[in-house]
Amino acid sequence: MTMFSSRNWREYPQRYRMEAVKFKKSGLTFFPPRDIDPTNGDVECEKVNLPDIGKILTFTVVRIAPAQWGDVGPYGIAIVELADGTRLMGQMTDVDVNEIKIGMEVRVEFRRVQQEGHHGVLSYGYKFVPKWW
Amino acid sequence: MRTVCVVGVGMSKWGEVWKRSFRQLFVDAARNAIEESGVDHIDSLYVGCMSGGLFAGQEHVGAIMADYLGMPGIPAMRVESACASGGMSFRAALLDVGSGMSDIVMAAGVEKMTDIDGDEATAALATAADQEYEVFHGATFPGLYAMMAQAHMAKHGTTRQMLTAVSVKNHHNGSMNPVAQYPFKLKPETVENSVMVADPLRILDCSPITDGAAAVIVCTEEIAKKLGRPYLKVLGSGLATDTIQLAQRDDMTTIKSATLASERALKMAGKKISDIQCVEVHDCFTIAELMVLESVGLFEPGKAGMATVAGETALDGRIPVNPSGGLKSKGHPVGATGIAQIIEIYKQLTGQAENGRQITSSPTIGMTQNMGGSGASSVVHILEVAS
Numbered sequence: 001m002t003m004f005s006s007r008n009w010r011e012y013p014q015r016y017r018m019e020a021v022k023f024k025k026s027g028l029t030f031f032p033p034r035d036i037d038p039t040n041g042d043v044e045c046e047k048v049n050l051p052d053i054g055k056i057l058t059f060t061v062v063r064i065a066p067a068q069w070g071d072v073g074p075y076g077i078a079i080v081e082l083a084d085g086t087r088l089m090g091q092m093t094d095v096d097v098n099e100i101k102i103g104m105e106v107r108v109e110f111r112r113v114q115q116e117g118h119h120g121v122l123s124y125g126y127k128f129v130p131k132w133w
Numbered sequence: 134m135r136t137v138c139v140v141g142v143g144m145s146k147w148g149e150v151w152k153r154s155f156r157q158l159f160v161d162a163a164r165n166a167i168e169e170s171g172v173d174h175i176d177s178l179y180v181g182c183m184s185g186g187l188f189a190g191q192e193h194v195g196a197i198m199a200d201y202l203g204m205p206g207i208p209a210m211r212v213e214s215a216c217a218s219g220g221m222s223f224r225a226a227l228l229d230v231g232s233g234m235s236d237i238v239m240a241a242g243v244e245k246m247t248d249i250d251g252d253e254a255t256a257a258l259a260t261a262a263d264q265e266y267e268v269f270h271g272a273t274f275p276g277l278y279a280m281m282a283q284a285h286m287a288k289h290g291t292t293r294q295m296l297t298a299v300s301v302k303n304h305h306n307g308s309m310n311p312v313a314q315y316p317f318k319l320k321p322e323t324v325e326n327s328v329m330v331a332d333p334l335r336i337l338d339c340s341p342i343t344d345g346a347a348a349v350i351v352c353t354e355e356i357a358k359k360l361g362r363p364y365l366k367v368l369g370s371g372l373a374t375d376t377i378q379l380a381q382r383d384d385m386t387t388i389k390s391a392t393l394a395s396e397r398a399l400k401m402a403g404k405k406i407s408d409i410q411c412v413e414v415h416d417c418f419t420i421a422e423l424m425v426l427e428s429v430g431l432f433e434p435g436k437a438g439m440a441t442v443a444g445e446t447a448l449d450g451r452i453p454v455n456p457s458g459g460l461k462s463k464g465h466p467v468g469a470t471g472i473a474q475i476i477e478i479y480k481q482l483t484g485q486a487e488n489g490r491q492i493t494s495s496p497t498i499g500m501t502q503n504m505g506g507s508g509a510s511s512v513v514h515i516l517e518v519a520s
Contacts, residue, residue: 011269063332091271102283114271
């Protein structure tokens with residue numbers, strides 16, 4: 001899909017800093033942020049940053065990659081549950097794709113994700129790397 | 134709501150139909166449905182279409198299709214819910230006739246998917262997922278269902294053999310369907326040696342990219358009786374949504390929208406799931422068929438795979454599933470699929486399924502389940518043959 005710079009820029013707080021929202025009444029955290037708490041309709045919330053440690057709930061290895069990842073495929077992609085219970089999807093990196101497993105501990109790191117549109121504007125964001133520390 | 138009936142059905146050729154355009158595919162199916170039903174006019178038209186814009190560079194789908202059907206002036210609109218657009222189009226027609234606004238309505242669906250290349254088609258289909266939080270990170274549709282398959286395998290012990298059994302069964306059924314895109318049988322080893330797309334899903338676990346259209350005529354029972362042709366009564370309709378992102382779901386091994394939609398349709402019909410005698414479900418990937426069968430309650434969670442291996446979902450099984458060949462063998466022109474599911478149930482319940490794929494137990498009640506994206510929308514219909 002052709003993407004546009006303003007569209008990418010709008011997502012910087014989430015892609016660069018993993019900013020989420022925590023609603024006042026329910027105390028629930030949502031990532032990506034929402035304007036309305038789906039559990040009770042609350043709109044009062046505060047900005048919170050997500051932890052950078054989590055574990056893989058499920059994953060796959062994309063072996064037939066879309067054009068913008070033709071140079072990196074095959075690549076792993078996973079749904080990770082972070083230490084605070086929030087979940088997000090992202091690519092795996094710095095890993096042998098055949099060694100990715102459900103339950104694997106990962107850390108969230110800041111990486112290049114893709115090139116945007118025909119002009120090739122670089123888009124950055126989060127990726128997951130296996131625990132190495 | 135008054136009783137609504139299905140009186141005539143029609144399909145275009147399905148496959149890589151290079152000689153027929155977006156609008157011509159629709160006209161082919163619509164003419165067949167009108168001819169078969171015997172109606173002399175339609176009061177309004179609904180066209181299910183996921184993305185005329187991205188696949189064919191053409192929006193304003195309701196108007197262009199009414200125009201080329203030779204009926205400019207009639208009320209016509211496009212209905213969209215990603216891959217569930219066809220089922221939603223049928224529901225819109227049901228509401229139109231049921232409410233008394235119209236007496237004879239066409240519910241159609243169309244998608245022209247091969248005028249663009251594979252990368253573009255993959256990107257167009259991916260618009261059914263969350264662009265910023267799934268597709269941006271490299272999620273593809275096989276990738277999303279592969280993640281569900283991995284979770285299902287880890288939780289329930291689902292195996293490669295069970296996925297293979299779905300593909301082999303659907304190709305067996307599709308080999309007897311004259312409109313199927315891939316009307317041939319598959320050996321298990323062919324499925325298991327096919328190229329890996331997204332672990333554990335191989336290319337022969339995936340439904341194809343297809344050009345095609347389908348149309349049905351929906352009307353009041355009074356008109357259906359006058360036409361003197363076999364017809365079905367629509368007993369129930371259920372529609373439900375779920376989070377767009379797979380990551381936000383509590384349980385990734387079940388399709389909650391299918392559960393809710395089937396509960397709503399059964400409640401409206403006054404039926405139990407055990408009353409259903411044949412089903413067409415949305416097998417966009419082999420794992421999807423298993424998850425849907427479990428989600429609508431035809432099988433306990435984790436039990437559909439072994440049942441498929443044991444032949445319980447075959448044409449002569451306890452509950453025949455996808456007698457048409459499903460999306461896997463028949464093809465998946467995304468906007469048309471939901472209507473084609475209704476058409477197969479029409480054929481099975483009226484005893485008109487071709488080439489030996491007629492279910493021999495003569496079912497009288499059938500169900501369709503059509504879903505959008507990774508299950509963020511699902512629409513279910515329950516139909517009964519009029520005696």
